[in-house]
Every structure is written in C-alpha cells, then in structure tokens.
Amino acid sequence: MTQISWLIALIPAFPLAGFLLNVFLVRGERANGTVASLSIVAAFITTVIAVINLAGMAAESRYIAITLWDWLAVGRVTVSFGLWFDPLTAVMALLITGVGALIHIYSITYMHGDSRPGRYFAYMNLFVFAMLILVMSDNLFLLFLGWEGVGLCSFLLIGHWFDRKHVAPGIVPSEAAAKAFVANRVGDAGLLLAMMAIVSHFGTLSFFGSDGISGFVSKLTDASFTTISLGAFGSVGLVSGIAFLMILGVVGKSAQLPLFVWLPDAMAGPTPVSALIHAATMVTAGVYLIVRTHAVFDLAPDASGWVVIIGATTALIGATAAVTQFDIKRVLAYSTISQLGFMIAAAGMGAYTAAIFHLLTHGLFKALLFLGSGAIIHGMHDIQDMRRMGGLRKHMPVIFLVYIVGALALSGIFPLAGFWSKDEIITHAWYSAQNINVTVILLLSSLLTAFYMGRQVALTFAGDVRDKDAHPHEDLGTMKWPLYILAVASVLGGLMNLPGVHWLNDWLNPVLHQEAELFTLSMGIFAAVTVLLATASGYLGYRMYSGAVGARIKPGDEDPAHYYLGDIWKGFEMGWGLDYVYQRIFVKPYRTLSTFLHDVFDQQAIDGILVEGSAGMVGRFSQAVARIQNGNVRTYALVFLIGVVVLVGYVVIGA
Amino acid sequence: MDWIAILILLVRCLVLALASTTLFAYFTLFERRLLARFQNRVGPNRAGYIPLPGGKKLFGGFLQPAADAVKLFFKEDVIPALADRWVYLMAPGFAVVPALIIWVAIPLGNWPDGNGGNWLHYAPIDVGILYLLAVTSVGVYGIAIAGWASNNKYSMLGGIRASAQVISYELALGLSILGVVMQSGTLRTEGIVNAQAGMWNIVPQFMGFIIFLIASTAEVVRSPFDLVEAEQELVGGYNTEYGSMKFALFFMSEYIKLIAMNAIAVTLFLGGGNLPGIEQASAAITAGYGVTAGNAAMGLMSLGAFLIKTTLLSFLSVWIRATVPRVRYDQLMNLGWVILMPLALLNVVITAVFGVVFPVGAVVPQIAMGVIGLIVIVLTTVLAAPKRTKRGVTLVRSQARN
Amino acid sequence: MLPTIFYIGLSALLFVIGVCGVLLRRSTLMVFMSIELMLNSANLALVTFANQRQSLDAQIMVFFVITIAAAEVAVGLALLVMIFMRKQTTNIDTMTTLKG
Amino acid sequence: MELVIFVITAIVAIIGAVAMLTSRNAVHSALFLLLNFGAIAVLYLLLQAPFLFAVQLIVYAGAIIVLFLFVVMLLGAERDEEDANPIRWQAPVAITMAVLLIGEIIWVLVRQSQDGLARVGSSDSDFGSPAQIAQALFTTHLLPFEVASFVLLTALIGVVVLHQRRS
Known part of the structure; x- marks a missing residue:
C-alpha cells in the first residue's frame, strides 16, 4: 500500500479522532468546538491533497483504494473494510468535509452557551466520519455501516435538545428524533433486503472490480430477465427487484415521497445540524447510492421509471408545501425535499452527472440558506416564526445580503449556481428523456421554488418588524466567515459544469461514463425562458408578501392565501396530509394494538402468570427447600457425603 | 538382609550417635574456652588435665563436659503443674531426633567398604539434599511444642518466635543450597562432594556460601539470631520450664544441629572429605599394604580432613557469637525476607546463567562467578547496613527514613 | 512388592477417617486438618497407582496436590485468623450467616 | 521385610x-x-x-x-468445642454414611483386586528418582507446573491482602 492509500484512510480518521477526543478527553465548550472544527478542517485539507493526487492519475485508472482489514468472511462472501476514492467519492468528500468544516466553525458561535456542547460536537464529528465512510466505502456493506451511522447521528442530533418541550410549534425534539429514526429504518430495511438479494445472487457486496456488483450486473445482461417469484404478488425481475428494494432505502434516507415526513420535523434539531445533515449531506446519500450503483438501475428501466415519478412528485409536493409554511426552517426543509426530488428524478432519468451537479450546488446554497436562517434565529433569540419577523434588512444587513444570494441561487436565477444545475436537470428531462409530464412538474416546482423564496425573503426582511417584543440584532462571531464563503461558492458554483466547459462531467466521466451533452441554441432559449419565468415567479412572491398581502399578516394568523385557496392551502401546509395518513393507518392502530397487548398479554399473561407466577413458585419452593440450608457447613458436607455414597453405590452396583 | 547386616547397621548407628554426642560435649568446651579467649578470660581449665613435669597442665578442663553432664543429670526434674504433660515430655525428643538423624545423609569421608558402599556415609540416597532440608524443617517442632506445652507465656512467645524464625530462614537456606545443586547437577550429597574434586564450591558459590552461613546460624537459633532464648526479654525462651536432662537434651540438640550445619556447609561448599594429596597417599598405602589398609587410610584421612574443616567452621561460629550483638526481631525478619531471600534468588539466577552459557567445569567462569558473588555481598553489606545516628543508636533503614 | 490393595485399603481407611473428621469435629482447625488427611490419603492412592502402573504421571499429580494443599492451607488459615479476630472462636457451628 | x-x-x-x-x-x-x-x-x-x-x-x-x-x-x-452441639443428629448419620462409604470401597477393592489392581510392568530401579520426576515435570507437565506457581503466588498475595492493616 502506498502512502497515498494511507492518505485516504486519514480522511475519515480525523473526524473519528475528533469524536473520540471530544467524547473522552476534551472538556469545555471552546475546546470542544475547536477540536471538532480542526478535525474536519484537517479532513478537508487531506481530501484536497487526495483530490490533487487523483487528478494527476490516468483517467482510466483514476482511483485510490485501500483495504484496511477484512471485516467479515462468511462462506464465499468476504467483506473488507476497504476505502475507495474515485472522482465521484472525491466530489462527495469535498462537499462533506468542506461544508462540514464551515458548519463546524459556524457552530462554535451558534452553540455558544449550550448545555451540552461536548456531546454536540462529538456527534457532529461522528456524523462526518460516518458520512465519509458512506461515500468512501468500496462495498455495499460498509456503505450500510455509514448509512446507519449517519442515521444514528441524525437521530442523536435532532434530539440534541431532548429536554425542550418544543422548538417550533408542535414539534417535540425527542419525538422528531424518533420519527426520523423510524422513517429511516423503514427505508434501511429495504436496503438491507437489497443487500441480501445481492449477496444471495451475486455473492459479493463489493462495488468495484470484476467480482463487484457492477461487474456482475454488466456481465449478466440477461439477469434483468431472471425473475424472482413473489408468491401471490406475481414475479419481478431480479435486478428490478434489487433496484426497487434500494429505492426503498433511497426514499427513506433522501426524504422522498412516502417517507419524507420526518424531514420537516427534523428541524427540531439545532440549525447547523439541519444545514449539514438535513440539507447538504446525509439526505443526499440516496442520490449517491443510486449514482454509485447506477449499473443496477441502468438495467432496471421499470425501477428507474418509478425513481423519476417519485422524484418529480416529491419535488412538486415539497415545493407546494414550502409555499405555505411560516416557520423559517420548515420552508427550507420542504424546499430541501423538493430539491432532493429534482436530484432523484435526474438520477432516475439517467442524468447522473446532473444529479451530482445539483447535489453539489444545492449542498452549497442550501447550507448557506440554513446557516443564514440560523443566524436570523440566533439574532431573533430563537424566534423561528416568519410572522413575527419582517424588516430584518435594516437590523441584519450582512445576513440579508448573503441570504439574498442563497435565495437567488436556489430560485435558479442566472448566473448563480442553482440555475446551472437545475436547468441541466430540466433540460435533460425535456431533451434527452423527452418526458413531458416530468418536465412540466419539475418546471412547475422550479417556479414554485422561486415563489416561496421570494415570499420568505419578503416576510423576513421586507417592511418593519411585526413582533414588537423581538429585539433583532446581528452578532455573527465565527458564523461570519462560513456565510461569506458559502455565498461566494453559491455564486460561483455553477462554474463547475458550465455548458460547453463541463468540468464536472469530464471529472466524473471515468466513473459514470456519461459524455457531456451538446449545448444547443434551443436549450439556451429554453433556459432563458425558464429563467424569465422563475424571475417573474420570484418577483411575484416577493411583491405579494412585501406588499398588500404581507401587510395583512399578523403573528399567529393564517396566511392570507388561505382565504382564497382554502383547504387546498391547508393540505399543502400539512405536506399533503401524509402525516395524517400515517397517523391514521399506522400509528393509531399500532397504539391500539399495543395498548391491548399491554393490558391483556403483558399484564395478565406474561406479568401475571409467567413472571410473577413462576417467581412466586420459585419463592415458595425455595422457602421449603431453604429449611435444609441451616447454614452449617458440616451439614452441607454431610449432604455432600450422602451424595457421594449414593453415587458410588450406584456405580458399584451398576458395575 | 540377614541379621548380621542389621547388627552391623545398628552398631554403625550407635557409633554415629555416640560420636555426635561426644562431638557436642567437646564443642561446648571448645566454645567456652574460645569465648573466654575472645573475652580475655581463662575459661574452664580445672576439671581434668594431664599434668606435665614442671607444673604445666595439658588439656586443662577436658573433663568439664562430663562434669556438666553429671551436674545436669542430678538436678531436680520438675514438670509444671499446668503443662501439657505428654507434649511437654515429648518436646526434647522432638528436638534431639532430627539433630541426630540429619547425620546419616552427610558423607563424613570416603571409606569404601568393598561392596560399592561407604562406611562413612550412612544413607547414600537419591534425594540426599532434600532429606537434609526435610529433617531441618522438622527440627522446629521441638522448639514450638516445648514453648506451647510449658503453659508459660515466655516459653510460648519464645516458641512462636522460634517457629517463625526457622520457617523464614528455611527459604533462604534452601535457595542457597539450590545454587550448589545446580552447580553439581545432583541431589546426592556424595555426588556433590565428588563434584568438588577439582574446585570447592565455595569459589563459584561464594554468595551461596555466605547466605548459607547466615541462614544456618539463624536456623539453629544461635547468636546473633538467638532472640528466641533472649534472657533479657524471655527469661530463657522456650526452655524456661525445662530442667535437668530435658534441658540438657535441648541444649544438646542445638549444638548438634550447629555442628551438623557446619558439616553440611563443609559438604556443600568446602569439598567434604576432599583434600589434595589424600588420593595419592591412599594409593601408595594400597600399593604397599593391600586394599583394606588403603581404604582404611583413605577413610581416616578424609574423615580427618572433614573434621578439620568442620572445626574451622565451628571456630567461625564461636567467633561470630563472640563478636556480633543480638539482632532485633524486626531486623531478623528484614534480613531473612528482604535481603537473604532475594540474594539467594539472584544467586540461583546467576548460577543458571553461567551454567547455560559456559561449559561444565570451566575454571575461569567459576572464578568469575565467585567474584561476582563477592561483589554482590560487599555491595549489599554496604547498602543495607543499618544507619548510625548521632546518638549512636542503630536503626533499620526504613525507620531511619521516617 | 506388596499387593496394591493393601495400600489402597489403607488409603480408603484414612480417607474415611478424614471424612469423619470433617463431619464430626466442630473446630474449623480440625476440619482443615481432616481435609489435609483426606488429601494425603488420596495422594497415597495416587502414588500406589503410579507404582502399580509404573507411570510417573500420578506422582506428578501428587506433586501438584501438595502444592495446592499448601496454597489452600495458607489462605484457609489466614481466613480463619480473620474470622477468629471477629468472632473469638473457630467453632464452625457459629458460622451460619449464609443460611436460607 | x-x-x-x-x-x-x-x-x-x-x-x-x-x-x-x-x-x-x-x-x-x-x-x-x-x-x-x-x-x-x-x-x-x-x-x-x-x-x-x-x-x-x-x-x-x-x-x-x-x-x-x-x-x-x-x-x-x-x-x-466446649459448647453444646447444635445439630445432634449429625453424628449418627455421618458415621453411618462413613461406614457405608468404606463398605462400598471395600466392595470395589475386593471385586477389583483380581484383575484391576494387578501389578503392571516391571520394576525400574530408577523409577521415581528426582531426575525422572524433573524430566516429566518440566516437559510433559510444564504448563500445570507454571499454573501451580501462579496458584501459589495468588495464595501468597491473597494472604498478604487479607492481613493488611486497614486504616
């Protein structure tokens, strides 16, 4: 193993070291934050060095691999603890460590005065470690370790303020954490099943090499026709089945259609957590998984079709829900769901590069937006309700500036980062996939995106402060530089993959084997039209809520639009009522069943008969037997002797 | 075994017993005269002498032991009322028997009997050294049960002290012997003597010899380790309640054990009955007067050599008694456990290393070993010596620190 | 060479005497001594069998038994002294704290 | 003899x-x-x-x-053992059991003495000598030997700990 191999092993090692230090050695808020931030910065620098080394390699063998140890060896399946660093991993790792480092630095000020800083920073470091393992693993099993690790850290960090009754109205941190965990488990079960299917049919979990998943799938082109019987449910193609199971995992982790309900509630965690985990990194793991195992999805068009449908629908649902929210972070949460829908749809359409491109830019500007909103919340002393804000432009000029940059980028306004990546997805849907339904849905979502960002900016920054009790101020501390850097990155992020230049495309080509699409004039016109529409939509949103409509908003009131749209608005606000449905279909019957089982089986049968009954019997029996036990050693010895005599007698007579 | 052989054996045993008791008797005289010399006195010189012309007296006091015996024999024999009668009576026997039977495993010389045996070695057994250790360790009973059976607190304290002391020093004693055993590669006493034909063990096993000397002195509860019978504290110790012949038996057992220890030291470290020239002399006599005469000459000469060496060591014992003051109980335990035991272990390690590294019988390494032992002993003496305070009170190092 | 049964019989007799000592004597010291007697009778049997089979393994076993007996006596007597310091007696019938 | x-x-x-x-x-x-x-x-x-x-x-x-x-x-x-015996029934039961045990042992011995207790192998004059014991102890039975040394060490430490004076 060369030195460069060890270098990539260092990347996850730094956050792990930070985690261990924070858990066992480092005490004190300032020290915790410094150690955590330094570890991530070190990981980032290491990543940059690794990327530079990677760039120097020949395109066809552009990867660094290291097998640290053999982890599991069961029968013919051997799972190694192996790290793999290729261009795809590189961009993911850069995003994770880069944005992660900024958010850690940001957290130092944001979490100032928190009662459990050591725990917070330790979990953040552990999260970065797990996420790096997720993107750097060379096999599905190790990926699953990271996958579960980020889920665990998400749970821990959402519940960071477990002792608070509620952060935003109606959200209890501990319940939100549990909800996120359970929703993720549903998806994880799917991924686990997919892994089992892969092991049982391919006998490997490795991504790479001729005996890896991709190698097998590419060899078994007929495998898509291999079918698995599902009993009464008919049958499904092997690869499709695996793909569908993976989609379940993707849907859970990336907050897609049936399982996105946990993400809005996850806003109960500290804002930097939302920025890092629930916007920039963890939720993109699903996208990463699809792109990493694209060989499987390439062979399963039916599954890919469903991926597109899920992604597009989620994008629309998220956008509509975001329009109606008043909680500043919930807007961004639904927006994240919507943008993830874009990525998933792109991945489903086979536009893996576009998906990764949007993943990266989104990671930058959504982190910016979350951090900005966090700065606002910090300045407003934990007020998150936009109805109590307004006019913050005067009080928080710096935040306003960077927030505008983020909002424009998210809205897809030329020439900011979001424009390029989102436009590439829509263009792909229109030109390459030629899927008019999806194009329309995505376009609509895109316009809604611009609208709700306009609305949010208007509600937050325009006019005067609506809540007279609030004392907004701007006190940034270490939060300043992450905001600046991310703002600059949000502006320039599009440079990664400009049409005609397409650096990212070339960079990922060794992995994804996708040639850059030719840029045509009609595409330019199409883009121009979308930009115009988005600008108009955004302006409309801003105008509405900074003008007459906004003037009617009072803290605690409904949105004026509710008046016009009625229950539809209400439905949007509830995220299309999925929570309600789940509550009715799963939670309530489950509760009822549990209560029944608890009252009848647990208390009567198990506690009453099995536990207390057996214990009571043992007790009574023991009391009877205890009389023999007079505590006198000589008597015990005598009993012993009687036993010996009987045994010897038995042997003697038996012999 | 026919009855003649048994008879011969019995006679030999009788000779041995009588010889050792006689040896004891004259050792007391030897000691008293010597002590007197050391203390610038005259000592017992009246009881029995050979008058020489001119008023000179030769061997003055050579009947003194007989006089002592008679005196002790005619003293009143008292048994304390509350004593445990049988044990009380048994204790002197317990003390004397080990002191006597220890002699059978010591080769007193080399007098071949013509059948491969040795007249001067009663029990040439495989585990000779272990036998010596076993008998030594049994020797403690006499003291312990005498102290207990007298039903007297001073006797009791003396008995307990004696038991603790003897058990403690047995370890150092055994370990110091272990070095010799490793050096010679046998557990047979005559084997050890034969192994010293070239060089006496005192050279390579110098450290072991010193440890053995100290430990054996403690083992036979003799000055400066005689605090078991410290008159000032214990009114005489375990034998306070004993009088007359029973006291004499204790007295005897102590002295016989002392001589036996010296004999063992001679066997283990000073080459037993070996002396350069004996072989040649006996060969010459064999050539001149036949095998029986040769063997007899050989036996007598080696016995003589053995006795001379033993006497020299006995002289050393007396010298020590005359010179060194009695130690305190804590000093005694400290010396035994903290200094002698580790030193003995070190000796075993050194012997083992030399035994593995150098070929058997090489002279220079053996001398080197002895020099190392000498250096270690000197260093230990310097380092572990009690600190002398200004007021002239000696303290153990640990106390001096406090 | 005497028949093996002589030695084994003696060993058995001594063993049973030891058993009686454990069961009948009430001084812990006596119980200890009886246990030692039992160990010794077992040792005697082992040495007898070693002689009968002309195999040293049993003698080695005796060696270990003696070692363990020494350790056991050291610890046991130390415990006994502790108990005596607390209870002023070694009577085993007074040590009935662990009764049901 | x-x-x-x-x-x-x-x-x-x-x-x-x-x-x-x-x-x-x-x-x-x-x-x-x-x-x-x-x-x-x-x-x-x-x-x-x-x-x-x-x-x-x-x-x-x-x-x-x-x-x-x-x-x-x-x-x-x-x-x-001066005080009264608290468990009087112990002695008769114990003696009975002891007699039974020795009866059983004698029974076994008598039955086995024909074949099972016969002497095996010839008598080796060197048998049981220190050299042979050492040979067996330090080759075949080395591990138990070492373990026994640890047992002794443990006993030693245990006794020292038991009698340490607690302040």
Missing part, C-alpha cells in the same frame, strides 16, 4: 489418624496428624517415590503442620 514395615507403618498411620480424630486438643491433633503424615512418607519410600517422600516431609511436616500449630498457638484455640 517389606510387609513388616508396611504393617507397622500402616498401624502407625491409622493410629495417628484416629487419634487426630478423637483428640480433644487441637495441638494434640496436629501432632497426631504429623505422625500420620510421617507414616505416609515412609509408605512413599516403599512405593518408590523418594522424591515425594522428601516433598511430603518438607511441605506437610515442615510447613503445613507447623502452620497449623502456629495458628492454634497464636489463637489459643486448642479447645474450641
């Missing part, structure tokens, strides 16, 4: 054991036990185990019994 020695020694051993059992005084018991151990040591000599003879004397006679005596003397616990 051998029979004579055996009979004498066996009688001594049995007398020692019985006297130990019946003696009222713990010191007497210890001394009788010593007698018994000495007799057994002599039997070891008869059974070609000179090494064990020496070990028996050194360890049992030289250390263990001395330790017993030491403790008895130190504690003054010679007569510690």
Whole structure:
C-alpha cells in the first residue's frame, strides 16, 4: 500500500479522532468546538491533497483504494473494510468535509452557551466520519455501516435538545428524533433486503472490480430477465427487484415521497445540524447510492421509471408545501425535499452527472440558506416564526445580503449556481428523456421554488418588524466567515459544469461514463425562458408578501392565501396530509394494538402468570427447600457425603 | 538382609550417635574456652588435665563436659503443674531426633567398604539434599511444642518466635543450597562432594556460601539470631520450664544441629572429605599394604580432613557469637525476607546463567562467578547496613527514613 | 512388592477417617486438618497407582496436590485468623450467616 | 521385610489418624496428624517415590503442620468445642454414611483386586528418582507446573491482602 492509500484512510480518521477526543478527553465548550472544527478542517485539507493526487492519475485508472482489514468472511462472501476514492467519492468528500468544516466553525458561535456542547460536537464529528465512510466505502456493506451511522447521528442530533418541550410549534425534539429514526429504518430495511438479494445472487457486496456488483450486473445482461417469484404478488425481475428494494432505502434516507415526513420535523434539531445533515449531506446519500450503483438501475428501466415519478412528485409536493409554511426552517426543509426530488428524478432519468451537479450546488446554497436562517434565529433569540419577523434588512444587513444570494441561487436565477444545475436537470428531462409530464412538474416546482423564496425573503426582511417584543440584532462571531464563503461558492458554483466547459462531467466521466451533452441554441432559449419565468415567479412572491398581502399578516394568523385557496392551502401546509395518513393507518392502530397487548398479554399473561407466577413458585419452593440450608457447613458436607455414597453405590452396583 | 547386616547397621548407628554426642560435649568446651579467649578470660581449665613435669597442665578442663553432664543429670526434674504433660515430655525428643538423624545423609569421608558402599556415609540416597532440608524443617517442632506445652507465656512467645524464625530462614537456606545443586547437577550429597574434586564450591558459590552461613546460624537459633532464648526479654525462651536432662537434651540438640550445619556447609561448599594429596597417599598405602589398609587410610584421612574443616567452621561460629550483638526481631525478619531471600534468588539466577552459557567445569567462569558473588555481598553489606545516628543508636533503614 | 490393595485399603481407611473428621469435629482447625488427611490419603492412592502402573504421571499429580494443599492451607488459615479476630472462636457451628 | 514395615507403618498411620480424630486438643491433633503424615512418607519410600517422600516431609511436616500449630498457638484455640452441639443428629448419620462409604470401597477393592489392581510392568530401579520426576515435570507437565506457581503466588498475595492493616 502506498502512502497515498494511507492518505485516504486519514480522511475519515480525523473526524473519528475528533469524536473520540471530544467524547473522552476534551472538556469545555471552546475546546470542544475547536477540536471538532480542526478535525474536519484537517479532513478537508487531506481530501484536497487526495483530490490533487487523483487528478494527476490516468483517467482510466483514476482511483485510490485501500483495504484496511477484512471485516467479515462468511462462506464465499468476504467483506473488507476497504476505502475507495474515485472522482465521484472525491466530489462527495469535498462537499462533506468542506461544508462540514464551515458548519463546524459556524457552530462554535451558534452553540455558544449550550448545555451540552461536548456531546454536540462529538456527534457532529461522528456524523462526518460516518458520512465519509458512506461515500468512501468500496462495498455495499460498509456503505450500510455509514448509512446507519449517519442515521444514528441524525437521530442523536435532532434530539440534541431532548429536554425542550418544543422548538417550533408542535414539534417535540425527542419525538422528531424518533420519527426520523423510524422513517429511516423503514427505508434501511429495504436496503438491507437489497443487500441480501445481492449477496444471495451475486455473492459479493463489493462495488468495484470484476467480482463487484457492477461487474456482475454488466456481465449478466440477461439477469434483468431472471425473475424472482413473489408468491401471490406475481414475479419481478431480479435486478428490478434489487433496484426497487434500494429505492426503498433511497426514499427513506433522501426524504422522498412516502417517507419524507420526518424531514420537516427534523428541524427540531439545532440549525447547523439541519444545514449539514438535513440539507447538504446525509439526505443526499440516496442520490449517491443510486449514482454509485447506477449499473443496477441502468438495467432496471421499470425501477428507474418509478425513481423519476417519485422524484418529480416529491419535488412538486415539497415545493407546494414550502409555499405555505411560516416557520423559517420548515420552508427550507420542504424546499430541501423538493430539491432532493429534482436530484432523484435526474438520477432516475439517467442524468447522473446532473444529479451530482445539483447535489453539489444545492449542498452549497442550501447550507448557506440554513446557516443564514440560523443566524436570523440566533439574532431573533430563537424566534423561528416568519410572522413575527419582517424588516430584518435594516437590523441584519450582512445576513440579508448573503441570504439574498442563497435565495437567488436556489430560485435558479442566472448566473448563480442553482440555475446551472437545475436547468441541466430540466433540460435533460425535456431533451434527452423527452418526458413531458416530468418536465412540466419539475418546471412547475422550479417556479414554485422561486415563489416561496421570494415570499420568505419578503416576510423576513421586507417592511418593519411585526413582533414588537423581538429585539433583532446581528452578532455573527465565527458564523461570519462560513456565510461569506458559502455565498461566494453559491455564486460561483455553477462554474463547475458550465455548458460547453463541463468540468464536472469530464471529472466524473471515468466513473459514470456519461459524455457531456451538446449545448444547443434551443436549450439556451429554453433556459432563458425558464429563467424569465422563475424571475417573474420570484418577483411575484416577493411583491405579494412585501406588499398588500404581507401587510395583512399578523403573528399567529393564517396566511392570507388561505382565504382564497382554502383547504387546498391547508393540505399543502400539512405536506399533503401524509402525516395524517400515517397517523391514521399506522400509528393509531399500532397504539391500539399495543395498548391491548399491554393490558391483556403483558399484564395478565406474561406479568401475571409467567413472571410473577413462576417467581412466586420459585419463592415458595425455595422457602421449603431453604429449611435444609441451616447454614452449617458440616451439614452441607454431610449432604455432600450422602451424595457421594449414593453415587458410588450406584456405580458399584451398576458395575 | 540377614541379621548380621542389621547388627552391623545398628552398631554403625550407635557409633554415629555416640560420636555426635561426644562431638557436642567437646564443642561446648571448645566454645567456652574460645569465648573466654575472645573475652580475655581463662575459661574452664580445672576439671581434668594431664599434668606435665614442671607444673604445666595439658588439656586443662577436658573433663568439664562430663562434669556438666553429671551436674545436669542430678538436678531436680520438675514438670509444671499446668503443662501439657505428654507434649511437654515429648518436646526434647522432638528436638534431639532430627539433630541426630540429619547425620546419616552427610558423607563424613570416603571409606569404601568393598561392596560399592561407604562406611562413612550412612544413607547414600537419591534425594540426599532434600532429606537434609526435610529433617531441618522438622527440627522446629521441638522448639514450638516445648514453648506451647510449658503453659508459660515466655516459653510460648519464645516458641512462636522460634517457629517463625526457622520457617523464614528455611527459604533462604534452601535457595542457597539450590545454587550448589545446580552447580553439581545432583541431589546426592556424595555426588556433590565428588563434584568438588577439582574446585570447592565455595569459589563459584561464594554468595551461596555466605547466605548459607547466615541462614544456618539463624536456623539453629544461635547468636546473633538467638532472640528466641533472649534472657533479657524471655527469661530463657522456650526452655524456661525445662530442667535437668530435658534441658540438657535441648541444649544438646542445638549444638548438634550447629555442628551438623557446619558439616553440611563443609559438604556443600568446602569439598567434604576432599583434600589434595589424600588420593595419592591412599594409593601408595594400597600399593604397599593391600586394599583394606588403603581404604582404611583413605577413610581416616578424609574423615580427618572433614573434621578439620568442620572445626574451622565451628571456630567461625564461636567467633561470630563472640563478636556480633543480638539482632532485633524486626531486623531478623528484614534480613531473612528482604535481603537473604532475594540474594539467594539472584544467586540461583546467576548460577543458571553461567551454567547455560559456559561449559561444565570451566575454571575461569567459576572464578568469575565467585567474584561476582563477592561483589554482590560487599555491595549489599554496604547498602543495607543499618544507619548510625548521632546518638549512636542503630536503626533499620526504613525507620531511619521516617 | 506388596499387593496394591493393601495400600489402597489403607488409603480408603484414612480417607474415611478424614471424612469423619470433617463431619464430626466442630473446630474449623480440625476440619482443615481432616481435609489435609483426606488429601494425603488420596495422594497415597495416587502414588500406589503410579507404582502399580509404573507411570510417573500420578506422582506428578501428587506433586501438584501438595502444592495446592499448601496454597489452600495458607489462605484457609489466614481466613480463619480473620474470622477468629471477629468472632473469638473457630467453632464452625457459629458460622451460619449464609443460611436460607 | 517389606510387609513388616508396611504393617507397622500402616498401624502407625491409622493410629495417628484416629487419634487426630478423637483428640480433644487441637495441638494434640496436629501432632497426631504429623505422625500420620510421617507414616505416609515412609509408605512413599516403599512405593518408590523418594522424591515425594522428601516433598511430603518438607511441605506437610515442615510447613503445613507447623502452620497449623502456629495458628492454634497464636489463637489459643486448642479447645474450641466446649459448647453444646447444635445439630445432634449429625453424628449418627455421618458415621453411618462413613461406614457405608468404606463398605462400598471395600466392595470395589475386593471385586477389583483380581484383575484391576494387578501389578503392571516391571520394576525400574530408577523409577521415581528426582531426575525422572524433573524430566516429566518440566516437559510433559510444564504448563500445570507454571499454573501451580501462579496458584501459589495468588495464595501468597491473597494472604498478604487479607492481613493488611486497614486504616
């Protein structure tokens, strides 16, 4: 193993070291934050060095691999603890460590005065470690370790303020954490099943090499026709089945259609957590998984079709829900769901590069937006309700500036980062996939995106402060530089993959084997039209809520639009009522069943008969037997002797 | 075994017993005269002498032991009322028997009997050294049960002290012997003597010899380790309640054990009955007067050599008694456990290393070993010596620190 | 060479005497001594069998038994002294704290 | 000759054991036990185990019994059975069981003495010599030997810890 191999092993090692230090050695808020931030910065620098080394390699063998140890060896399946660093991993790792480092630095000020800083920073470091393992693993099993690790850290960090009754109205941190965990488990079960299917049919979990998943799938082109019987449910193609199971995992982790309900509630965690985990990194793991195992999805068009449908629908649902929210972070949460829908749809359409491109830019500007909103919340002393804000432009000029940059980028306004990546997805849907339904849905979502960002900016920054009790101020501390850097990155992020230049495309080509699409004039016109529409939509949103409509908003009131749209608005606000449905279909019957089982089986049968009954019997029996036990050693010895005599007698007579 | 052989054996045993008791008797005289010399006195010189012309007296006091015996024999024999009668009576026997039977495993010389045996070695057994250790360790009973059976607190304290002391020093004693055993590669006493034909063990096993000397002195509860019978504290110790012949038996057992220890030291470290020239002399006599005469000459000469060496060591014992003051109980335990035991272990390690590294019988390494032992002993003496305070009170190092 | 049964019989007799000592004597010291007697009778049997089979393994076993007996006596007597310091007696019938 | 020695020694051993059992005084018991151990040591000599003879004397006679005596003397616990016996039924049951046990053993011995207890192999004059014992101890049985040393060390530490003075 060369030195460069060890270098990539260092990347996850730094956050792990930070985690261990924070858990066992480092005490004190300032020290915790410094150690955590330094570890991530070190990981980032290491990543940059690794990327530079990677760039120097020949395109066809552009990867660094290291097998640290053999982890599991069961029968013919051997799972190694192996790290793999290729261009795809590189961009993911850069995003994770880069944005992660900024958010850690940001957290130092944001979490100032928190009662459990050591725990917070330790979990953040552990999260970065797990996420790096997720993107750097060379096999599905190790990926699953990271996958579960980020889920665990998400749970821990959402519940960071477990002792608070509620952060935003109606959200209890501990319940939100549990909800996120359970929703993720549903998806994880799917991924686990997919892994089992892969092991049982391919006998490997490795991504790479001729005996890896991709190698097998590419060899078994007929495998898509291999079918698995599902009993009464008919049958499904092997690869499709695996793909569908993976989609379940993707849907859970990336907050897609049936399982996105946990993400809005996850806003109960500290804002930097939302920025890092629930916007920039963890939720993109699903996208990463699809792109990493694209060989499987390439062979399963039916599954890919469903991926597109899920992604597009989620994008629309998220956008509509975001329009109606008043909680500043919930807007961004639904927006994240919507943008993830874009990525998933792109991945489903086979536009893996576009998906990764949007993943990266989104990671930058959504982190910016979350951090900005966090700065606002910090300045407003934990007020998150936009109805109590307004006019913050005067009080928080710096935040306003960077927030505008983020909002424009998210809205897809030329020439900011979001424009390029989102436009590439829509263009792909229109030109390459030629899927008019999806194009329309995505376009609509895109316009809604611009609208709700306009609305949010208007509600937050325009006019005067609506809540007279609030004392907004701007006190940034270490939060300043992450905001600046991310703002600059949000502006320039599009440079990664400009049409005609397409650096990212070339960079990922060794992995994804996708040639850059030719840029045509009609595409330019199409883009121009979308930009115009988005600008108009955004302006409309801003105008509405900074003008007459906004003037009617009072803290605690409904949105004026509710008046016009009625229950539809209400439905949007509830995220299309999925929570309600789940509550009715799963939670309530489950509760009822549990209560029944608890009252009848647990208390009567198990506690009453099995536990207390057996214990009571043992007790009574023991009391009877205890009389023999007079505590006198000589008597015990005598009993012993009687036993010996009987045994010897038995042997003697038996012999 | 026919009855003649048994008879011969019995006679030999009788000779041995009588010889050792006689040896004891004259050792007391030897000691008293010597002590007197050391203390610038005259000592017992009246009881029995050979008058020489001119008023000179030769061997003055050579009947003194007989006089002592008679005196002790005619003293009143008292048994304390509350004593445990049988044990009380048994204790002197317990003390004397080990002191006597220890002699059978010591080769007193080399007098071949013509059948491969040795007249001067009663029990040439495989585990000779272990036998010596076993008998030594049994020797403690006499003291312990005498102290207990007298039903007297001073006797009791003396008995307990004696038991603790003897058990403690047995370890150092055994370990110091272990070095010799490793050096010679046998557990047979005559084997050890034969192994010293070239060089006496005192050279390579110098450290072991010193440890053995100290430990054996403690083992036979003799000055400066005689605090078991410290008159000032214990009114005489375990034998306070004993009088007359029973006291004499204790007295005897102590002295016989002392001589036996010296004999063992001679066997283990000073080459037993070996002396350069004996072989040649006996060969010459064999050539001149036949095998029986040769063997007899050989036996007598080696016995003589053995006795001379033993006497020299006995002289050393007396010298020590005359010179060194009695130690305190804590000093005694400290010396035994903290200094002698580790030193003995070190000796075993050194012997083992030399035994593995150098070929058997090489002279220079053996001398080197002895020099190392000498250096270690000197260093230990310097380092572990009690600190002398200004007021002239000696303290153990640990106390001096406090 | 005497028949093996002589030695084994003696060993058995001594063993049973030891058993009686454990069961009948009430001084812990006596119980200890009886246990030692039992160990010794077992040792005697082992040495007898070693002689009968002309195999040293049993003698080695005796060696270990003696070692363990020494350790056991050291610890046991130390415990006994502790108990005596607390209870002023070694009577085993007074040590009935662990009764049901 | 051998029979004579055996009979004498066996009688001594049995007398020692019985006297130990019946003696009222713990010191007497210890001394009788010593007698018994000495007799057994002599039997070891008869059974070609000179090494064990020496070990028996050194360890049992030289250390263990001395330790017993030491403790008895130190504690003054010679007569510690003066009070009434709290479990009177123990003695008859115990004696019955002991008789049963010895009956069983005799039964086995009588049945086995024809074949099972016959002498195997010829007598080797070197058998049981220190050299042979050492050979077996330090090759075949090296691991138990080391373990035994650790047992002793543990006992040593245990005793020291037990009697440490707590402030």
